[in-house]
Ligand code: ADP
């Protein structure tokens with residue numbers, strides 16, 4: 001392609017909200033064989049909503065939700081935000097006087113006056129959160145978090161979580177003083193265009209893959225919905241870049257599409273890193289392409305643009 005063709009293509013991209021960071025990036029996209037998609041916030045809307053909360057102890061529902069929300073209050077994770085929102089609504093309807101400010105001021109801190117004091121909070125990437133409330137250890141997260149802390153998961157709890165996961169939801173386990181006391185079910189719907197884009201990529205001869213830190217059962221259910229057969233689940237945050245490298249081993253050109261802080265090492269490792277525009281600054285920094293509209297159709301736009309610039313015009 002001539003420098004003019006590259007300039008034109010870059011301009012066409014920009015007009016469509018596809019920012020291409022240089023001619024190299026534009027050239028590589030035509031050769032992409034695998035596109036690795038992050039699940040949360042990339043294939044899904046990244047707007048998690050709590051759909052179920054089940055208590056498996058004698059604790060009252062309101063107290064259970066207060067406890068979980070308090071533990072998650074310092075976390076930046078989308079799951080934490082969903083849990084706080086759910087608990088806040090519960091308390092509002094339960095007793096509007098306690099959260100009246102919440103209703104007026106949205107998510108300002110005084111709307112969370114009902115939260116409990118928390119000490120020794122820590123976020124454990126890929127697992128959940130840990131803290132102490134009233135001197136008792138509270139854990140909120142996945143099975144790995146529970147098993148590492150030697151909290152037993154009773155059969156009826158496990159069965160409930162499996163049910164959630166089979167319907168594409170993420171099950172969040174809660175323990176108090178080393179007892180499993182309840183489970184939350186969280187749903188994060190697919191982006192509307194996701195399935196069509198996957199179908200389109202396959203037609204173009206590109207192989208789509210999904211990678212996620214979420215559990216295998218939920219991952220497979222989501223992948224099935226969107227039409228992806230190749231899945232890598234329960235990948236720790238640092239592991240996404242290793243997944244990219246495993247696909248590059250035979251010399252294949254690999255693209256990664258992601259939005260989160262967790263995704264930036266993988267975006268950097270990929271031959272073609274594509275960051276979702278609504279994602280974090282650090283992901284945008286690490287990428288070769290920025291999809292400003294946060295629309296997955298632009299993955300196809302980017303590959304198309306590269307193919308048209310480099311394969312046809314010579
Ligand atoms: P993803 O790759 O899908 O963005 P993460 O690596 O951020 O996922 O998290 C993986 C899993 O760890 C989540 O599905 C959840 O089970 C658990 N987890 C992480 N952070 C939290 C949190 N703040 N509260 C509850 N669970 C969490």
Ligand code: MG
Nearest residue numbers: 038040041260
């Ligand atoms: Mg993500």
